Amino acid sequence: MDNNQNCVTLFNELYEKYYKKVLSYFKKEFDADEAEDLTQQTFLQLWSWIANMQFIKNKKAYIFRIAKNVRCDRYRQKAMLLDAISLADDFEIHNNNAFTDEVDLKLSMQSIVNFQDKQLLMLTGQGYKSNEIGKMLGLSSSAVRTRLQKLREKIKNNVDYN
Secondary structure: OHHHHHHHHHHHHHHHHHHHHHHHHHHOOOOHHHHHHHHHHHHHHHHHHHHHHHHOOOHHHHHHHHHHHHHHHHHHHHHHHHHHHHHHHHHOOOOOOHHHHHHHHHHHHHOOOOHHHHHHHHHHHOOOOHHHHHHHHOOOHHHHHHHHHHHHHHHHHHOOOO
């Protein structure tokens, strides 16, 4: 119980000391609401590691490393969303309810759990050719094209066309 209390006390101290600094870090690149969300995510992740903080000498650097990782995660999420939107254009989804299409596409994109497949979609969305992607991912260009075709079919089959 004493260890739990120490963790809570340490977390509260770190929160009070670094909250505004982390928030201002995020405000440099994001609007106020998103910066607030990212700051909260940072401290949620800090909470999951708080028991190990006694072994960390530079707590500020550790907190900002978490913040940097949260920032990178957000940019990855945005990149995936942009790729999903561009893929939706490839499939020419015609439905009166654009919101439903977007939700269906997001759910379909979430079904792709293989990290290399996500990389493949992201690189394709950024305009790289199959031979360039193959070199980056250690695949042949024909394997890239085959995987991309299978991924597009998987997404297309998961989207509800009504």
